[in-house]
Amino acid sequence: MKVLVAMSGGVDSSVAAALLREAGHEVVGATLKLWGGVSDSGCCSVADVDDARRVAQTLGIDHHVFNYTEEFENHVVTPFVEGHARGESPNPCIECNRHIKFDLFFERAQRLGFDAVATGHHAQVEWRGGEPLLTRGADNAKDQSYVLGYLQRDQLRNLLLPIGAMDKSAVRAHAERVGLRTWDKPDSQDVCFIEASRGREVFLRSRISLSSADLVDRTSGDVVGRTEAAELMTVGQRRGVLPGRDGEKRFVARVDLARRRVEVGRLEDVMVTSLRLDESSLTFARAPLDPGTPLWAQWSAHGQPRRATLRREGEWSLELEELARPVAAGQTVVFYSWGDPTVVEGAALVTR
16 A cells, blocks of 8 residues: 655654655655744744654655645644634644545645555544544544544545554654664644743734633622733633632633623632534534434543533534533534544534
């Protein structure tokens, strides 16, 4: 089989390429140049490209660099900035996977005559009843099925995830055994287009004007503080929120940029029983789920799945079985099968 491997310069994609090579496939590596600006973190640095190239040399496979900087700006960076300008909290890594790695990259692989695409994600494609299913990776601590929640059945048919059945220690051990320079390289943790040394606020201020706003206790209506960058406040966050006169911690409940106010409250005052879903973003991996379908829902990369029921009463929503912290508009919620919580059934954006 002729396989195009997306090589980020990290240990996971390095081992994915190595395993496919060892299995006898015709393997070619490709690194995506996504960000044209300064980067000192994430997976877009010059050092990452060099690491991928050197790994390809060690494996004896061809390596290419595909330039998607314009598409990355249009599909990932600009929506990230615009989302914050609306008081939302977008997830750029999910949008990068959705629009770049599993859209443009897939299309290019097909045009170049490849039979399949492979990545180093900690997730699995399982075939059941002749159909592919996206399932959680074997290493629960590193599982990345959440960030792949938008993948469709047609994409899964031509996707290989070679390390999905391995835990991280086994991945690193294999990389060291075959002499890959990335075997002990730290995992990427940050948004690649934001310099870790400067942070999100500096980046956003270079693109948009940030607004000051009052911090208002949602129970008493009292002004309890002030922020100079309301666009940076995320629903559910605690850090940076002043405690009340009782000394209890406060959490962000709502960001209202139009009125220049951020509502905050004690944890028990901000908990929610449902999440509203953006219908235009609702995607199902196999067949559409009917309203009333019970499922497991996860809304952060390393969060715990929660029992929920899909509802549609004029608009789509998730009814939660237990109280949960509020979830910011712009975040993605991924659905897992009620009968098998390892199987991804779809995804949607949370809206206000």
